[in-house]
Amino acid sequence: MEVSLMRLLLLSLLLLLLTKSTSSQNSNDLNITLTSFLKKLSTNPRIDQELGWTPASDPCRDRWKGIACNKDGKSVRALVLESLKLDGSIDGTLLSHLCNSGPLSILSLQDNALNRGLPSEISSCTRLTHVYLSNNRLSGSLPSSLPSLKSLKRLEISHNNFSGNIPSNMSRISGILTFLSNNNHFTGSIPDFSMNFMDEFDVSFNQFSGSVPANSEKFPVSRFVGNPGLCGKPLSVACPPPPSPPPLILSSPLPPSSPSSHKSKRTLMSKVVMVSGYVLLALVIILFLAYRCLKKKKNKNGPLYKGEIKEKKIAESSEKSGNPSRSEYSISSAAHSSEGVSTSLVMLKKDGCKDLKFEELLRAPAELLGKGRFGSLYKVVINGGAEYAVKRIKDWSLSGDEFKNKIMKMDQARHPNVLPITAFYCSKQEKLVVYDFQKNGSLYRLLHDNKESRPFTWKSRLNVAAGISAGLSFMHRSLANSGAATTAGHGNLKCSNILLSSTMDPLISEYGLTALPTHRHAGKTQPFSPTNDVYDLGVIFLELLTGKPSHGFNLAQWVHSVVREEWTVEVFDKSLLSDEEMVEETMMRLLQVALQCMNGDVNARPSMAEVAANVAGMME
Structure with a gap:
C-alpha cells in the first residue's frame, strides 16, 4: 500500500515537472520570437534592453512594454510599438511565427522609420483586426494575400512610400471600417469598398484613376484630392460615359486596285445610307409611340390633381354632369358603389381641426414623397396652409366594408407613439388614408x-x-x-x-x-x-x-x-x-x-x- 502511494506521488511530481518544463519552454519560445522580431525592427542593438525585454523575464507575466497578452497568459493579443524610432524592417517569417503561436489581433508600428515592404506572410495572421503602419518609410506593393485577413476592421497605412495597385478583392473584407492610405504612390483604381459602412476613409494624394466607389459622397472631398485621374462624387469631375461599341462591319471591301471595287463601295454606301434612313425613321416612330404611352400612363397614375390639363378635365366633367368635380380616382360610378361604402372623406381626428373635403384634397397641390410596394405617399397643402400626408394604397383586395372596419378598429386603439389617422376615403376604385404631415421628417x-x-x-x-x-x-x-x-x-x-x-x-x-x-x-x-x-x-x-x-x-x-x-x-x-x-x-x-x-x-x-x-x- 505504501509502495503504491509512493509511486503515485512520484508520478504526480514527474507530470508537474513536465508541465512546468513545457510551460517554461513555451514562454521561452515566445520570449525569443518577440526579441528577434524587435531586433529586426530596429538597428539599435540595445533596443530590447531599453524596453525592458530581458531574457530571464516572461513577456506576459512581467508585462513587457508594448505587449498585451490573452487571458491564458501564454499568447500575445496586441503588439504596440509606436514612436520608438524603429528604423529596420518587418520580418515576415518571425511575424508569421508570432501569429501562429497565438491569436494576434492588434499590430501597431506607426510613427517610426520602418523601411522595405509589408511581407506577404502577414496573410497567416488571420486573427488580425487592427493594423496601424502609418508614418513610416515602407515601400513596394501591398501583398496580394492581404485580403485574406477576413477579420480586419481597421487598416491605416498613410504617409508611407507604398506604390502599385491595391488588391481589388480588398473590398471583400466585409467588416472593414477604416481604410487610410493617403500620401503614398498608389496607382490604378480604388477597390469597390462598401462605403455605407465605412467610418474612416482617405485615399488623398496618390495616383489613383477611374471612378470613386459608390456612396463616396458621405466623406468630404478632401479625402480624395491629389488624384488627378479620379472622377465621381464628391469630386467636381464627372466620370465620362462608357465608350460606344465599335461600328458593325457589314462586309469586307474589295481590293482598292480593282475597278469594280469603287463601284462596289458606292453600292455598299448607298445601301448603308438607305438602311440607316429606314432605321432612323423606325426609331422616330418608336420614340413617338413610347412618348404617347408614357404620357397616357402619367396622366393615369400621376399625383392628386395637378396641372392645367387635369383642371380643364375637371371643369368639363363638372359642366356636363352639373355635379362637383371628381378626381380620376373617384370615378362617377363609385358614388353608387355596389359595396355600399360612402365616397365622402371620413374624418376621424376631430380635435380642433376643420372638416376636410374630398374635392378640396384632390384639387390641392400634391408633392410625391415616395413610392413603395404597397402604394404611393403624397404631401398635400390645403388652402389655408394645412399640410397632410396622403397614402394611396394599391393592389389591396379588401372590400370597402372590410377596409372601413379595419381603419375604425385601429382608430379606437390610439397610443401617443402611433400616428393617428386623420381621415380616410374608400371606393371600389380607390383607397386613401390621410395623416397630419410631420415636419421633422422620419427616423x-x-x-x-x-x-x-x-x-x-x-x-x-x-x-x-x-x-x-x-x-x-x-x-x-x-x-x-x-x-x-x-x-x-x-x-x-x-x-x-x-x-x-x-x-x-x-x-x-x-x-x-x-x-x-x-x-x-x-x-x-x-x-x-x-x-x-x-x-x-x-x-x-x-x-x-x-x-x-x-x-x-x-x-x-x-x-x-x-x-x-x-x-x-x-x-x-x-x-x-x-x-x-x-x-x-x-x-x-x-x-x-x-x-x-x-x-x-x-x-x-x-x-x-x-x-x-x-x-x-x-x-x-
Whole structure:
C-alpha cells in the first residue's frame, strides 16, 4: 500500500515537472520570437534592453512594454510599438511565427522609420483586426494575400512610400471600417469598398484613376484630392460615359486596285445610307409611340390633381354632369358603389381641426414623397396652409366594408407613439388614408440623411427605441383583444415609417396598412405574424446603435460577425461612445435585445410586451 502511494506521488511530481518544463519552454519560445522580431525592427542593438525585454523575464507575466497578452497568459493579443524610432524592417517569417503561436489581433508600428515592404506572410495572421503602419518609410506593393485577413476592421497605412495597385478583392473584407492610405504612390483604381459602412476613409494624394466607389459622397472631398485621374462624387469631375461599341462591319471591301471595287463601295454606301434612313425613321416612330404611352400612363397614375390639363378635365366633367368635380380616382360610378361604402372623406381626428373635403384634397397641390410596394405617399397643402400626408394604397383586395372596419378598429386603439389617422376615403376604385404631415421628417432621415447635422444623442435614441416598442406593444395587445388578431401588427416596420413629432418623439406611421393575412416578409410570402414586427424592430434597434442603414446590406449579418470576433464595441456609432460606463452598458443591453428579436427561430423571439418592458427598464 505504501509502495503504491509512493509511486503515485512520484508520478504526480514527474507530470508537474513536465508541465512546468513545457510551460517554461513555451514562454521561452515566445520570449525569443518577440526579441528577434524587435531586433529586426530596429538597428539599435540595445533596443530590447531599453524596453525592458530581458531574457530571464516572461513577456506576459512581467508585462513587457508594448505587449498585451490573452487571458491564458501564454499568447500575445496586441503588439504596440509606436514612436520608438524603429528604423529596420518587418520580418515576415518571425511575424508569421508570432501569429501562429497565438491569436494576434492588434499590430501597431506607426510613427517610426520602418523601411522595405509589408511581407506577404502577414496573410497567416488571420486573427488580425487592427493594423496601424502609418508614418513610416515602407515601400513596394501591398501583398496580394492581404485580403485574406477576413477579420480586419481597421487598416491605416498613410504617409508611407507604398506604390502599385491595391488588391481589388480588398473590398471583400466585409467588416472593414477604416481604410487610410493617403500620401503614398498608389496607382490604378480604388477597390469597390462598401462605403455605407465605412467610418474612416482617405485615399488623398496618390495616383489613383477611374471612378470613386459608390456612396463616396458621405466623406468630404478632401479625402480624395491629389488624384488627378479620379472622377465621381464628391469630386467636381464627372466620370465620362462608357465608350460606344465599335461600328458593325457589314462586309469586307474589295481590293482598292480593282475597278469594280469603287463601284462596289458606292453600292455598299448607298445601301448603308438607305438602311440607316429606314432605321432612323423606325426609331422616330418608336420614340413617338413610347412618348404617347408614357404620357397616357402619367396622366393615369400621376399625383392628386395637378396641372392645367387635369383642371380643364375637371371643369368639363363638372359642366356636363352639373355635379362637383371628381378626381380620376373617384370615378362617377363609385358614388353608387355596389359595396355600399360612402365616397365622402371620413374624418376621424376631430380635435380642433376643420372638416376636410374630398374635392378640396384632390384639387390641392400634391408633392410625391415616395413610392413603395404597397402604394404611393403624397404631401398635400390645403388652402389655408394645412399640410397632410396622403397614402394611396394599391393592389389591396379588401372590400370597402372590410377596409372601413379595419381603419375604425385601429382608430379606437390610439397610443401617443402611433400616428393617428386623420381621415380616410374608400371606393371600389380607390383607397386613401390621410395623416397630419410631420415636419421633422422620419427616423431614417435623422439617422442616415441628416443634412442639417441635427444632434442625435444616445439618450434621444433610447427614447425613440422606448417609444416605438411601447407603441407597438400597446397596438399588438389592443388589436388582438378586439378580435383583429390576424391584422394586429404593423406589417412594414422600418425607419422611414417612424416619424418624429414636434417634440422629437417617435410616431409609428402607416400602422396596419400592410399587415394582411398574406403579408410578404423578407422576400417570402407567408401568413403575417406579430413576430415579424419583433424582427423588424430588432433591425431598427441595430440602426439606432450602429448609425448604419439596413437597406441594401445585411446589417444583422455584419453585426453578428463583429460580435463573434469579440469586438462588440466596434458595432456602435462612434458619436455615441463616451466615458460614461453606464452609456456603453445600456448600449450593450439594447444590442442583446435586438439580437434576440432577430432570432432565426420565430418561437424563440420575445413578445413585443417583453421588448417594451426591457427597453423601459433601460430608460430608468
